Amino acid sequence: MTPEAPRGDIRTEAAYDRRRLRQWLAGEARADGVARRDVLRLAAAAGLTPAAALGASPAAAAGPGIVKPLPDEWFTVRGTNAETKFEALADTGPLTPAARFFVRNHTSTPRLDARSWTLRIWGDGLEGGPREFTLADLERLPSVTRTAFVECAGNGRSLFGSQQGRPVPGTAWTLGAIGQARWRGARLADVLRRAGLARHAVDVMPRGLDDSYVTADGTDLGRVRRPLPVAKALDDVLLAYEMNGEPLPPDHGHPVRVLVPSWVGIASVKWVGDIEVSATPLYSPWNTDFYRLFGPGHPAEGSAPLTRQTLKSAFELPWNARLSADTRHRLTGRSWSGEATVARVDVSTDGGTTWHRARLHDVPRRGSWVRWSTPWRPRTPGPATLLARATDATGRTQPPTTAHNTQGYLFDAVVRHPVTVV
Ligand SMILES: Nc1nc2c(c(=O)[nH]1)N[C@H]1C(S)=C(S)[C@@H](COP(=O)(O)O)O[C@H]1N2
Ligand SMILES: [Mo]
Numbered sequence: 420m421t422p423e424a425p426r427g428d429i430r431t432e433a434a435y436d437r438r439r440l441r442q443w444l445a446g447e448a449r450a451d452g453v454a455r456r457d458v459l460r461l462a463a464a465a466g467l468t469p470a471a472a473l474g475a476s477p478a479a480a481a482g483p484g485i486v487k488p489l490p491d492e493w494f495t496v497r498g499t500n501a502e503t504k505f506e507a508l509a510d511t512g513p514l515t516p517a518a519r520f521f522v523r524n525h526t527s528t529p530r531l532d533a534r535s536w537t538l539r540i541w542g543d544g545l546e547g548g549p550r551e552f553t554l555a556d557l558e559r560l561p562s563v564t565r566t567a568f569v570e571c572a573g574n575g576r577s578l579f580g581s582q583q584g585r586p587v588p589g590t591a592w593t594l595g596a597i598g599q600a601r602w603r604g605a606r607l608a609d610v611l612r613r614a615g616l617a618r619h620a621v622d623v624m625p626r627g628l629d630d631s632y633v634t635a636d637g638t639d640l641g642r643v644r645r646p647l648p649v650a651k652a653l654d655d656v657l658l659a660y661e662m663n664g665e666p667l668p669p670d671h672g673h674p675v676r677v678l679v680p681s682w683v684g685i686a687s688v689k690w691v692g693d694i695e696v697s698a699t700p701l702y703s704p705w706n707t708d709f710y711r712l713f714g715p716g717h718p719a720e721g722s723a724p725l726t727r728q729t730l731k732s733a734f735e736l737p738w739n740a741r742l743s744a745d746t747r748h749r750l751t752g753r754s755w756s757g758e759a760t761v762a763r764v765d766v767s768t769d770g771g772t773t774w775h776r777a778r779l780h781d782v783p784r785r786g787s788w789v790r791w792s793t794p795w796r797p798r799t800p801g802p803a804t805l806l807a808r809a810t811d812a813t814g815r816t817q818p819p820t821t822a823h824n825t826q827g828y829l830f831d832a833v834v835r836h837p838v839t840v841v
Contacts, residue, residue: 537692779791
Protein backbone atom coordinates (compact mmCIF):
# COMPACT_ATOMS: atom_id res chain seq x y z
CA MET A 420 0.00 0.00 0.00
CA THR A 421 1.35 3.42 -0.89
CA PRO A 422 0.62 6.24 1.58
CA GLU A 423 -1.65 7.79 -1.08
CA ALA A 424 -3.98 4.80 -1.14
CA PRO A 425 -7.40 6.07 -0.02
CA ARG A 426 -8.76 2.84 1.38
CA GLY A 427 -9.03 4.26 4.88
CA ASP A 428 -11.29 7.19 3.96
CA ILE A 429 -14.63 5.45 4.24
CA ARG A 430 -16.30 8.03 6.47
CA THR A 431 -15.80 11.26 4.60
CA GLU A 432 -14.96 12.19 1.09
CA ALA A 433 -13.53 15.56 2.15
CA ALA A 434 -10.01 14.41 2.91
CA TYR A 435 -9.90 12.25 -0.16
CA ASP A 436 -11.22 15.07 -2.34
CA ARG A 437 -8.32 17.30 -1.34
CA ARG A 438 -5.94 14.57 -2.41
CA ARG A 439 -7.87 14.09 -5.65
CA LEU A 440 -7.59 17.85 -6.42
CA ARG A 441 -3.87 17.87 -5.65
CA GLN A 442 -3.45 14.97 -8.01
CA TRP A 443 -5.43 16.73 -10.74
CA LEU A 444 -3.21 19.79 -10.42
CA ALA A 445 -0.20 17.52 -10.72
CA GLY A 446 -1.60 16.00 -13.92
CA GLU A 447 -2.43 12.76 -12.15
CA ALA A 448 -6.23 12.83 -12.22
CA ARG A 449 -8.69 12.75 -15.10
CA ALA A 450 -11.75 14.94 -15.57
CA ASP A 451 -13.25 13.89 -18.91
CA GLY A 452 -16.34 15.91 -19.75
CA VAL A 453 -15.62 18.51 -17.09
CA ALA A 454 -14.43 21.94 -18.22
CA ARG A 455 -10.86 22.62 -17.10
CA ARG A 456 -11.95 25.90 -15.61
CA ASP A 457 -14.44 24.07 -13.41
CA VAL A 458 -11.80 21.92 -11.78
CA LEU A 459 -9.50 24.94 -11.57
CA ARG A 460 -12.24 26.78 -9.78
CA LEU A 461 -12.52 23.96 -7.29
CA ALA A 462 -8.83 24.10 -6.72
CA ALA A 463 -8.65 27.86 -6.42
CA ALA A 464 -8.90 29.48 -3.05
CA ALA A 465 -11.13 32.16 -4.59
CA GLY A 466 -13.28 31.93 -7.72
CA LEU A 467 -16.69 32.02 -9.31
CA THR A 468 -19.70 30.09 -8.15
CA PRO A 469 -21.20 27.87 -10.84
CA ALA A 470 -23.68 29.23 -13.35
CA ALA A 471 -27.18 29.08 -11.95
CA ALA A 472 -28.31 27.81 -15.35
CA LEU A 473 -26.63 24.47 -14.68
CA GLY A 474 -29.12 23.77 -11.95
CA ALA A 475 -32.11 23.97 -14.27
CA SER A 476 -33.50 21.12 -16.30
CA PRO A 477 -33.94 21.92 -20.00
CA ALA A 478 -36.53 19.21 -20.53
CA ALA A 479 -38.75 20.71 -17.84
CA ALA A 480 -41.25 21.93 -20.41
CA ALA A 481 -41.40 18.61 -22.25
CA GLY A 482 -43.24 16.76 -19.48
CA PRO A 483 -41.99 13.71 -17.68
CA GLY A 484 -40.54 10.75 -19.51
CA ILE A 485 -41.71 8.58 -16.65
CA VAL A 486 -43.26 5.20 -17.37
CA LYS A 487 -45.50 4.59 -14.36
CA PRO A 488 -48.81 6.42 -13.82
CA LEU A 489 -48.50 9.60 -11.72
CA PRO A 490 -51.93 10.08 -10.16
CA ASP A 491 -52.59 13.47 -8.60
CA GLU A 492 -53.30 12.03 -5.19
CA TRP A 493 -49.77 10.61 -4.99
CA PHE A 494 -47.51 12.84 -7.07
CA THR A 495 -46.63 16.40 -7.99
CA VAL A 496 -44.97 16.42 -11.41
CA ARG A 497 -41.96 18.74 -11.59
CA GLY A 498 -40.45 18.78 -15.09
CA THR A 499 -38.89 15.38 -15.77
CA ASN A 500 -39.41 14.42 -12.13
CA ALA A 501 -42.29 13.36 -9.86
CA GLU A 502 -42.43 14.23 -6.18
CA THR A 503 -44.30 11.98 -3.75
CA LYS A 504 -46.97 13.81 -1.76
CA PHE A 505 -46.15 13.20 1.87
CA GLU A 506 -49.81 12.67 2.72
CA ALA A 507 -49.77 9.75 0.27
CA LEU A 508 -47.46 7.96 2.71
CA ALA A 509 -49.93 8.12 5.60
CA ASP A 510 -51.34 4.68 4.86
CA THR A 511 -47.99 3.09 3.95
CA GLY A 512 -45.62 1.28 6.28
CA PRO A 513 -41.88 1.75 6.48
CA LEU A 514 -41.52 0.74 2.81
CA THR A 515 -42.73 3.01 0.04
CA PRO A 516 -44.57 1.07 -2.66
CA ALA A 517 -42.81 1.48 -6.01
CA ALA A 518 -46.03 2.97 -7.43
CA ARG A 519 -45.72 5.91 -4.99
CA PHE A 520 -41.93 6.28 -4.98
CA PHE A 521 -40.59 9.65 -6.18
CA VAL A 522 -38.76 9.75 -9.52
CA ARG A 523 -35.79 11.94 -10.28
CA ASN A 524 -34.79 11.69 -13.94
CA HIS A 525 -32.22 13.95 -15.57
CA THR A 526 -33.75 13.01 -18.93
CA SER A 527 -36.24 10.16 -19.23
CA THR A 528 -36.68 6.54 -18.25
CA PRO A 529 -35.01 4.24 -20.79
CA ARG A 530 -36.66 0.90 -21.61
CA LEU A 531 -33.99 -1.76 -21.13
CA ASP A 532 -34.24 -5.49 -21.67
CA ALA A 533 -32.96 -7.39 -18.66
CA ARG A 534 -32.04 -10.40 -20.81
CA SER A 535 -29.65 -8.53 -23.08
CA TRP A 536 -28.42 -6.08 -20.42
CA THR A 537 -24.78 -6.33 -19.40
CA LEU A 538 -22.65 -4.44 -16.94
CA ARG A 539 -19.17 -3.66 -18.20
CA ILE A 540 -16.42 -3.12 -15.62
CA TRP A 541 -13.39 -1.49 -17.19
CA GLY A 542 -10.46 0.81 -16.59
CA ASP A 543 -6.84 0.94 -15.54
CA GLY A 544 -7.77 0.14 -11.96
CA LEU A 545 -8.30 -3.52 -12.94
CA GLU A 546 -5.59 -6.18 -12.99
CA GLY A 547 -6.79 -7.58 -16.30
CA GLY A 548 -8.99 -6.38 -19.13
CA PRO A 549 -12.63 -5.33 -18.98
CA ARG A 550 -15.19 -7.79 -17.64
CA GLU A 551 -18.89 -8.13 -18.42
CA PHE A 552 -21.60 -9.35 -16.08
CA THR A 553 -25.10 -10.35 -17.07
CA LEU A 554 -28.04 -10.08 -14.69
CA ALA A 555 -27.83 -13.86 -14.20
CA ASP A 556 -24.15 -13.44 -13.20
CA LEU A 557 -25.14 -10.89 -10.54
CA GLU A 558 -27.97 -13.10 -9.31
CA ARG A 559 -25.53 -15.98 -8.84
CA LEU A 560 -23.43 -13.92 -6.41
CA PRO A 561 -24.40 -13.88 -2.72
CA SER A 562 -27.30 -11.46 -2.34
CA VAL A 563 -27.76 -8.77 0.28
CA THR A 564 -31.13 -7.35 1.31
CA ARG A 565 -31.19 -3.93 2.83
CA THR A 566 -33.85 -1.38 3.74
CA ALA A 567 -32.72 2.12 2.85
CA PHE A 568 -34.16 5.38 1.71
CA VAL A 569 -33.15 7.10 -1.49
CA GLU A 570 -33.41 10.85 -1.12
CA CYS A 571 -32.48 13.64 -3.49
CA ALA A 572 -29.83 16.03 -2.13
CA GLY A 573 -32.20 18.82 -3.21
CA ASN A 574 -35.16 17.50 -1.21
CA GLY A 575 -36.74 20.47 0.59
CA ARG A 576 -35.12 22.91 -1.85
CA SER A 577 -38.23 25.11 -2.29
CA LEU A 578 -38.10 25.92 1.43
CA PHE A 579 -34.95 27.98 0.89
CA GLY A 580 -37.35 30.33 -0.89
CA SER A 581 -40.68 29.85 0.89
CA GLN A 582 -39.29 29.74 4.41
CA GLN A 583 -35.95 31.55 4.24
CA GLY A 584 -36.76 34.15 1.58
CA ARG A 585 -33.93 33.18 -0.78
CA PRO A 586 -35.16 31.03 -3.67
CA VAL A 587 -32.65 28.84 -5.48
CA PRO A 588 -32.78 27.37 -9.01
CA GLY A 589 -33.35 23.66 -9.58
CA THR A 590 -36.28 21.31 -9.05
CA ALA A 591 -38.54 22.97 -6.47
CA TRP A 592 -39.09 19.93 -4.26
CA THR A 593 -41.04 20.28 -1.05
CA LEU A 594 -40.20 17.29 1.21
CA GLY A 595 -41.29 14.39 -0.98
CA ALA A 596 -38.09 13.65 -2.90
CA ILE A 597 -37.56 10.60 -0.71
CA GLY A 598 -38.79 7.04 -0.58
CA GLN A 599 -37.70 3.97 1.31
CA ALA A 600 -37.54 0.46 -0.08
CA ARG A 601 -36.14 -2.96 0.61
CA TRP A 602 -33.40 -3.43 -1.96
CA ARG A 603 -31.85 -6.74 -2.91
CA GLY A 604 -28.75 -7.18 -5.01
CA ALA A 605 -25.12 -8.14 -5.21
CA ARG A 606 -22.40 -6.33 -3.32
CA LEU A 607 -20.48 -3.96 -5.56
CA ALA A 608 -17.39 -5.15 -3.65
CA ASP A 609 -17.95 -8.75 -4.83
CA VAL A 610 -18.34 -7.66 -8.43
CA LEU A 611 -15.26 -5.45 -8.31
CA ARG A 612 -13.17 -8.22 -6.78
CA ARG A 613 -14.32 -10.69 -9.41
CA ALA A 614 -13.48 -8.15 -12.08
CA GLY A 615 -9.91 -8.01 -10.81
CA LEU A 616 -9.81 -4.83 -8.77
CA ALA A 617 -6.19 -3.71 -8.50
CA ARG A 618 -4.62 -2.49 -5.29
CA HIS A 619 -3.83 0.85 -6.92
CA ALA A 620 -7.46 1.58 -7.95
CA VAL A 621 -8.73 4.81 -6.34
CA ASP A 622 -12.08 5.73 -7.93
CA VAL A 623 -15.06 3.80 -9.23
CA MET A 624 -17.49 5.60 -11.56
CA PRO A 625 -20.86 4.00 -12.39
CA ARG A 626 -22.64 5.45 -15.42
CA GLY A 627 -26.30 5.24 -16.43
CA LEU A 628 -27.69 4.07 -19.77
CA ASP A 629 -30.22 6.92 -19.95
CA ASP A 630 -29.64 9.70 -22.47
CA SER A 631 -26.92 12.30 -22.05
CA TYR A 632 -27.89 15.26 -19.94
CA VAL A 633 -27.91 18.59 -21.78
CA THR A 634 -28.05 21.71 -19.60
CA ALA A 635 -30.29 24.72 -20.18
CA ASP A 636 -27.40 26.51 -21.91
CA GLY A 637 -26.94 23.60 -24.34
CA THR A 638 -23.86 21.95 -22.82
CA ASP A 639 -23.86 18.18 -23.20
CA LEU A 640 -22.58 16.79 -19.93
CA GLY A 641 -22.73 13.19 -21.10
CA ARG A 642 -24.44 10.37 -19.25
CA VAL A 643 -25.19 10.61 -15.55
CA ARG A 644 -22.10 9.40 -13.68
CA ARG A 645 -20.42 10.21 -10.42
CA PRO A 646 -17.23 8.79 -8.95
CA LEU A 647 -17.13 7.00 -5.62
CA PRO A 648 -13.92 6.50 -3.66
CA VAL A 649 -12.92 2.82 -3.80
CA ALA A 650 -13.17 2.69 0.00
CA LYS A 651 -16.88 3.53 -0.21
CA ALA A 652 -17.48 1.23 -3.18
CA LEU A 653 -16.09 -1.66 -1.12
CA ASP A 654 -18.08 -0.74 1.97
CA ASP A 655 -21.89 -1.04 1.72
CA VAL A 656 -22.81 -0.34 -1.91
CA LEU A 657 -25.21 -2.68 -3.72
CA LEU A 658 -25.94 -3.42 -7.34
CA ALA A 659 -29.67 -3.74 -6.72
CA TYR A 660 -31.97 -5.74 -8.98
CA GLU A 661 -34.98 -5.92 -6.64
CA MET A 662 -37.11 -3.26 -4.96
CA ASN A 663 -39.61 -4.43 -2.32
CA GLY A 664 -39.32 -8.01 -3.51
CA GLU A 665 -39.98 -7.31 -7.20
CA PRO A 666 -37.65 -6.71 -10.12
CA LEU A 667 -36.72 -3.02 -10.24
CA PRO A 668 -39.42 -1.11 -12.13
CA PRO A 669 -38.34 0.86 -15.23
CA ASP A 670 -38.38 4.28 -13.51
CA HIS A 671 -36.17 3.14 -10.64
CA GLY A 672 -33.34 1.67 -12.67
CA HIS A 673 -34.47 -1.57 -14.32
CA PRO A 674 -32.71 -3.95 -14.50
CA VAL A 675 -29.95 -2.83 -12.11
CA ARG A 676 -29.14 0.32 -10.17
CA VAL A 677 -26.40 1.27 -7.77
CA LEU A 678 -27.65 1.74 -4.21
CA VAL A 679 -25.49 3.79 -1.88
CA PRO A 680 -27.24 3.76 1.51
CA SER A 681 -27.47 7.11 3.34
CA TRP A 682 -25.77 9.09 0.58
CA VAL A 683 -27.22 11.75 -1.72
CA GLY A 684 -29.56 10.15 -4.27
CA ILE A 685 -27.28 10.99 -7.21
CA ALA A 686 -24.79 8.39 -5.97
CA SER A 687 -27.41 5.69 -6.57
CA VAL A 688 -27.01 5.61 -10.35
CA LYS A 689 -29.99 4.01 -12.09
CA TRP A 690 -29.83 1.83 -15.24
CA VAL A 691 -26.14 1.29 -14.63
CA GLY A 692 -24.40 0.13 -17.82
CA ASP A 693 -20.74 0.40 -17.00
CA ILE A 694 -18.42 1.13 -14.14
CA GLU A 695 -15.01 2.62 -14.72
CA VAL A 696 -12.43 1.52 -12.19
CA SER A 697 -9.63 4.00 -12.24
CA ALA A 698 -6.08 4.15 -10.99
CA THR A 699 -6.26 7.94 -11.30
CA PRO A 700 -8.82 10.12 -9.51
CA LEU A 701 -11.92 10.97 -11.57
CA TYR A 702 -14.26 13.91 -11.87
CA SER A 703 -17.67 14.28 -13.43
CA PRO A 704 -20.04 17.26 -13.44
CA TRP A 705 -21.88 15.49 -10.62
CA ASN A 706 -19.01 15.88 -8.18
CA THR A 707 -17.73 19.27 -9.38
CA ASP A 708 -20.46 21.71 -10.49
CA PHE A 709 -23.23 19.82 -8.77
CA TYR A 710 -23.57 18.28 -5.34
CA ARG A 711 -21.21 20.56 -3.49
CA LEU A 712 -22.28 23.52 -1.36
CA PHE A 713 -21.59 26.90 -2.98
CA GLY A 714 -22.30 30.42 -1.77
CA PRO A 715 -21.45 32.73 1.09
CA GLY A 716 -20.27 30.77 4.09
CA HIS A 717 -18.91 27.98 1.91
CA PRO A 718 -15.43 27.77 0.41
CA ALA A 719 -15.19 29.62 -2.91
CA GLU A 720 -14.40 26.37 -4.66
CA GLY A 721 -17.41 24.74 -3.01
CA SER A 722 -17.58 22.21 -0.20
CA ALA A 723 -16.32 18.67 -0.59
CA PRO A 724 -18.63 16.51 -2.73
CA LEU A 725 -21.78 15.77 -0.76
CA THR A 726 -22.06 12.34 0.75
CA ARG A 727 -24.56 11.69 3.56
CA GLN A 728 -28.09 13.05 3.64
CA THR A 729 -29.02 15.28 6.54
CA LEU A 730 -31.66 15.31 9.30
CA LYS A 731 -35.25 16.09 8.24
CA SER A 732 -38.86 15.65 9.35
CA ALA A 733 -42.20 15.87 7.57
CA PHE A 734 -45.87 15.59 8.46
CA GLU A 735 -48.04 13.22 6.44
CA LEU A 736 -50.45 16.05 5.76
CA PRO A 737 -51.08 18.26 2.75
CA TRP A 738 -49.94 21.84 2.90
CA ASN A 739 -52.86 23.91 4.28
CA ALA A 740 -54.67 20.77 5.45
CA ARG A 741 -58.05 21.49 7.03
CA LEU A 742 -58.55 19.91 10.45
CA SER A 743 -61.75 20.20 12.45
CA ALA A 744 -61.72 21.95 15.81
CA ASP A 745 -62.56 20.12 19.04
CA THR A 746 -61.69 16.77 17.48
CA ARG A 747 -58.87 14.53 18.57
CA HIS A 748 -56.53 14.14 15.57
CA ARG A 749 -53.57 11.83 15.27
CA LEU A 750 -50.78 13.78 13.61
CA THR A 751 -48.32 11.45 11.87
CA GLY A 752 -45.02 11.99 10.15
CA ARG A 753 -41.52 10.71 9.55
CA SER A 754 -37.98 11.79 10.43
CA TRP A 755 -34.74 10.54 8.91
CA SER A 756 -31.05 11.13 8.46
CA GLY A 757 -28.13 9.55 6.66
CA GLU A 758 -25.73 10.69 9.33
CA ALA A 759 -26.97 9.10 12.56
CA THR A 760 -30.07 7.41 13.91
CA VAL A 761 -33.08 9.54 14.86
CA ALA A 762 -33.26 9.60 18.67
CA ARG A 763 -36.34 11.74 19.31
CA VAL A 764 -38.87 13.93 17.59
CA ASP A 765 -40.61 16.93 19.17
CA VAL A 766 -43.75 18.46 17.75
CA SER A 767 -45.21 21.93 18.18
CA THR A 768 -48.78 22.76 17.18
CA ASP A 769 -48.58 26.43 18.15
CA GLY A 770 -45.93 27.75 15.79
CA GLY A 771 -42.97 26.73 17.95
CA THR A 772 -43.94 28.12 21.35
CA THR A 773 -44.47 24.81 23.12
CA TRP A 774 -43.12 21.39 22.21
CA HIS A 775 -43.92 17.86 23.21
CA ARG A 776 -42.34 14.57 22.40
CA ALA A 777 -43.85 12.44 19.62
CA ARG A 778 -44.14 8.69 19.91
CA LEU A 779 -41.74 6.76 17.63
CA HIS A 780 -43.09 3.73 15.78
CA ASP A 781 -39.92 2.24 14.27
CA VAL A 782 -36.61 1.12 15.66
CA PRO A 783 -34.31 3.95 14.57
CA ARG A 784 -31.67 2.98 12.02
CA ARG A 785 -29.29 5.17 10.09
CA GLY A 786 -30.35 5.45 6.49
CA SER A 787 -33.96 4.60 7.38
CA TRP A 788 -36.81 6.80 8.44
CA VAL A 789 -38.74 6.60 11.68
CA ARG A 790 -42.51 6.99 11.71
CA TRP A 791 -43.99 8.96 14.60
CA SER A 792 -47.33 10.23 15.83
CA THR A 793 -48.78 12.62 18.34
CA PRO A 794 -52.37 13.46 19.30
CA TRP A 795 -53.73 16.96 18.72
CA ARG A 796 -57.05 18.46 19.71
CA PRO A 797 -57.19 21.96 18.24
CA ARG A 798 -59.60 24.36 19.96
CA THR A 799 -59.64 27.60 18.03
CA PRO A 800 -60.62 27.76 14.36
CA GLY A 801 -58.18 29.63 12.15
CA PRO A 802 -54.67 29.20 10.77
CA ALA A 803 -52.10 27.18 12.76
CA THR A 804 -48.49 26.19 12.17
CA LEU A 805 -47.21 22.67 12.88
CA LEU A 806 -43.53 21.97 13.42
CA ALA A 807 -41.63 18.71 13.85
CA ARG A 808 -38.04 18.74 15.03
CA ALA A 809 -35.85 15.64 15.11
CA THR A 810 -32.77 15.07 17.23
CA ASP A 811 -30.28 12.38 16.27
CA ALA A 812 -28.25 10.01 18.42
CA THR A 813 -25.27 12.38 18.36
CA GLY A 814 -27.47 15.09 19.93
CA ARG A 815 -27.80 17.11 16.75
CA THR A 816 -31.20 18.81 16.42
CA GLN A 817 -32.75 20.27 13.29
CA PRO A 818 -31.88 23.99 13.31
CA PRO A 819 -34.34 26.88 12.83
CA THR A 820 -32.63 27.81 9.53
CA THR A 821 -30.25 26.14 7.07
CA ALA A 822 -27.17 28.01 5.89
CA HIS A 823 -27.87 29.13 2.34
CA ASN A 824 -26.25 27.36 -0.60
CA THR A 825 -26.81 28.46 -4.18
CA GLN A 826 -28.11 25.10 -5.44
CA GLY A 827 -30.37 24.42 -2.50
CA TYR A 828 -28.95 21.15 -1.20
CA LEU A 829 -29.37 19.51 2.21
CA PHE A 830 -32.16 21.66 3.65
CA ASP A 831 -32.37 20.52 7.27
CA ALA A 832 -34.21 23.34 9.08
CA VAL A 833 -37.42 22.71 11.01
CA VAL A 834 -40.26 23.13 8.52
CA ARG A 835 -43.24 25.36 9.36
CA HIS A 836 -46.24 23.44 8.06
CA PRO A 837 -49.37 25.57 7.68
CA VAL A 838 -52.80 24.09 8.43
CA THR A 839 -56.26 25.54 8.96
CA VAL A 840 -58.47 24.60 11.89
CA VAL A 841 -62.12 24.69 10.83
N1 LIG B 1 -28.83 7.07 -14.59
C1 LIG B 1 -29.39 7.92 -13.72
N2 LIG B 1 -29.27 7.67 -12.41
C2 LIG B 1 -29.82 8.50 -11.51
C3 LIG B 1 -30.48 9.69 -11.92
C4 LIG B 1 -30.61 9.92 -13.32
O1 LIG B 1 -31.22 10.89 -13.78
N3 LIG B 1 -30.05 9.02 -14.19
N4 LIG B 1 -30.94 10.56 -10.98
C5 LIG B 1 -30.28 10.49 -9.66
C6 LIG B 1 -30.89 11.31 -8.65
S1 LIG B 1 -30.50 12.97 -8.69
C7 LIG B 1 -31.66 10.78 -7.64
S2 LIG B 1 -32.24 11.74 -6.39
C8 LIG B 1 -32.02 9.34 -7.64
C9 LIG B 1 -33.53 9.17 -7.63
O2 LIG B 1 -33.89 7.82 -7.63
P1 LIG B 1 -35.39 7.39 -7.99
O3 LIG B 1 -35.78 8.07 -9.27
O4 LIG B 1 -35.39 5.92 -8.06
O5 LIG B 1 -36.29 7.88 -6.86
O6 LIG B 1 -31.50 8.66 -8.77
C10 LIG B 1 -30.22 9.06 -9.16
N5 LIG B 1 -29.72 8.19 -10.20
MO1 LIG C 1 -31.20 13.89 -6.79
